[in-house]
Amino acid sequence: MKWRRYNWFLILSTLVLSFSVLISLIFPREVIHIGINNLHFTVLDRVFKTWTLLGDGLIILVVVLVPLFFKIRYSLILFTGYAISGLSAQLLKRLFFSDSARPVNYFRLHGIEHDLYLVPGVELHSWNSFPSGHAATAFGVFFGLSLILNSRWGQLSAFVAALGVAFSRIYLSQHFLEDIMAGSLLGIMVTLFISSLLLNWKNPWLDRSLIKVKTQKNVQV
Numbered sequence: 268m269k270w271r272r273y274n275w276f277l278i279l280s281t282l283v284l285s286f287s288v289l290i291s292l293i294f295p296r297e298v299i300h301i302g303i304n305n306l307h308f309t310v311l312d313r314v315f316k317t318w319t320l321l322g323d324g325l326i327i328l329v330v331v332l333v334p335l336f337f338k339i340r341y342s343l344i345l346f347t348g349y350a351i352s353g354l355s356a357q358l359l360k361r362l363f364f365s366d367s368a369r370p371v372n373y374f375r376l377h378g379i380e381h382d383l384y385l386v387p388g389v390e391l392h393s394w395n396s397f398p399s400g401h402a403a404t405a406f407g408v409f410f411g412l413s414l415i416l417n418s419r420w421g422q423l424s425a426f427v428a429a430l431g432v433a434f435s436r437i438y439l440s441q442h443f444l445e446d447i448m449a450g451s452l453l454g455i456m457v458t459l460f461i462s463s464l465l466l467n468w469k470n471p472w473l474d475r476s477l478i479k480v481k482t483q484k485n486v487q488v
Contacts, residue, residue, distance in 0.1 A: 275422040276413035276429075280406070280455060283430065287448050296443045297379055300370050303437050303444075304383050311438070312386045319435035321428055322401030324353075327408050334415065336476050344465050345411045348458035352407035353400060355457065356450055360395040367397040370440045389439050399442045402450030403457075405432035411458045414466075429454075 290299060320326055327349055334341035360367075368376055371383060372393040385391065409429035413422040433451055436442040442450075 274413060275419055276410050276426040277455070279423075279426050280410070280429075280451065284448060284452060287444060291445055291448070296445060297374065297377075297381075299444050300437065300440075301381055301383075304440065306438075307384045307386075315431075315435035315438045316386060316389065318431045319401060319439060319441075322405040322432040322436075324404075327404055330408055330412065338474050338476060340465060340468075340474055341415045344414070344458070344462055345408050347461045347465070348407040348411045348454070349404050351461065352403040352454040352457040355453055356398050356400040356403040359398055359453075360400070364397040365395060367395065367446075369393055369396045370443060373443075383440055386439050389441075391440065396442055397446045397449060398453055399433065399436050399446040399450035401436050402429075402433040402442075402447040403454040405429045405454065406451040407454030407458045410455050411462060414458075414462050 294302075331342055331345040331349055334345060369392050371385070371391055373379075373396075374381060374383065406429045409425040413425040416422055416425065429451070433447040436447050437444060
């Protein structure tokens with residue numbers, strides 16, 4: 268598998284992150300959050316309550332395991348990207364940014380008079396807001412998936428999936444914009460590093476599927 272000259276996931280991520288940085292420099296975090304919070308609709312509540320699950324461990328695990336039936340190398344890239352980006356996000360949260368308040372708690376602590384719309388049925392957290400773990404794992408895994416896929420539409424679909432997870436964290440008032448920006452960048456950087464190593468690792472075993480490996484073992488026995 269060779270590096271592609273153009274990766275649409277990476278191109279679009281760069282554009283969106285650059286725009287997000289610009290917005291963050293112009294407007295305070297609470298103004299941005301209130302602006303997004305005002306976009307609520309019942310149908311979007313349902314969509315993003317489900318979409319955010321793409322950043323959870325169980326769904327990600329399915330995405331990571333399926334490539335085992337094609338190439339072990341692919342699954343290894345996705346799993347390693349997921350594990351390291353997720354672990355890194357959690358370490359940053361707990362060791363360096365444990366006092367970063369989630370939106371609802373931040374508004375309360377700073378005496379900001381605004382009734383945020385909260386999606387029914389969503390359990391809200393109070394601390395460890397920075398960076399977003401969901402954004403880190405989603406961008407880490409789906410960026411890895413975009414490196415595996417051969418089609419432009421596959422890369423675009425992977426980007427939309429990751430972006431939806433990141434945006435859902437703001438929509439559900441679990442994170443601020445800078446939280447998901449940091450998480451997304453973390454996930455991309457981790458997977459970029461891991462992929463550069465694993466894609467160049469010369470080992471025929473990595474390019475076999477799990478089925479072929481089992482078949483060969485049975486033949487040898």
